[in-house]
Amino acid sequence: MVSRHCAYCLIPLEADKVKMCGGCKKRSYCSRDCQVNDWGAVGQHHKQWCKEQICEEDIDWEIRETVDGKGLGVFSKRLLPKHTRIMVDRGYRKIEDVPLPFINALMPHEGTLQEKWDLNSFYREESGDNLGIRLARVNHDCRNNATNKFITDLNAFILIAIRDIQEGEEISIQYHFYNDISTSKGYRDAREQVIREKWSVNCLESCICRDKVLAERIQKAHELDSMIPTMPMKTEEQIKRVLKNVDLLLKESEQISNGIMALSRTYYDGFQIAILHKKTYPLHKMYIQKYLESCEIVDSKLSSTYQQALKYYQNPSIHRNHF
């Protein structure tokens, strides 16, 4: 069975007709024209990603039918260790920008283009509506093993493993964010309702997203997250107290949230707070180092977020909080 598609036009590829990218030796095409198109922004801008060793279809993952009625899904073809970058997918901002065969292939099968767009696109406050053609095949699971981020300046979604994913395991993300500690309960509940209506994903009473003890921990972590920037931070003692809360939040986030995404923000908070006072200044090193590492994973070295983090790492005194 053919499980590889041209990375540009998405037509199925016969094993003996595959043209491989000479750089990453992974990305596959049906023709030189498709390879040239994919190299620039017309396609997925592979020129930017070629050296980043992102996983590719048929080598690291494949799209196939699920056995539990969810339609197609994305499955790993090998062990994908935690923090592996599973896929990079160009973001389409408007229906008109998406090549017709791409959007036509999506769910709902008999739906209009608008219905397909509505079901498969993601909305983000900072970047609006976006559709990733391959990302749209990733199904929802409340115990998701991957998470995705839209990198606005690179116009790309990046899908990251948040724990080790075994060979043959389905790769899943969360369509609703019950454990997003950065938002209030009211907002999380409203978002969940909309998202359940959009994707008709209905969880059992026993699902982790309905666990009351966990919900309380998430709420407490959210309160801590909101409280940190409001705490007094003038004296050394006050700053040390805030940093204790930062460390507490990092520990909680590691266990209850989507991992790396939530941690990334809090590492940055730790950095901004530690540099406020000369006595706590040495502590900044650990936070900015962790922040830089997390930016490399969730945003990639190519992003402006990573480049800015690198500047702060190399020269913390350029940050406005520096004592």
Ligand SMILES: C[S@@+](CC[C@H](N)C(=O)[O-])C[C@H]1O[C@@H](n2cnc3c(N)ncnc32)[C@H](O)[C@@H]1O
């Ligand atoms: C973005 S698409 C995901 C890919 C889709 N399975 C396909 O074949 O193209 C979202 C749709 O997949 C199905 N789906 C995703 N996760 C599901 C889940 N956990 N349980 C049931 N259906 C799910 C629902 O029909 C949902 O509206």
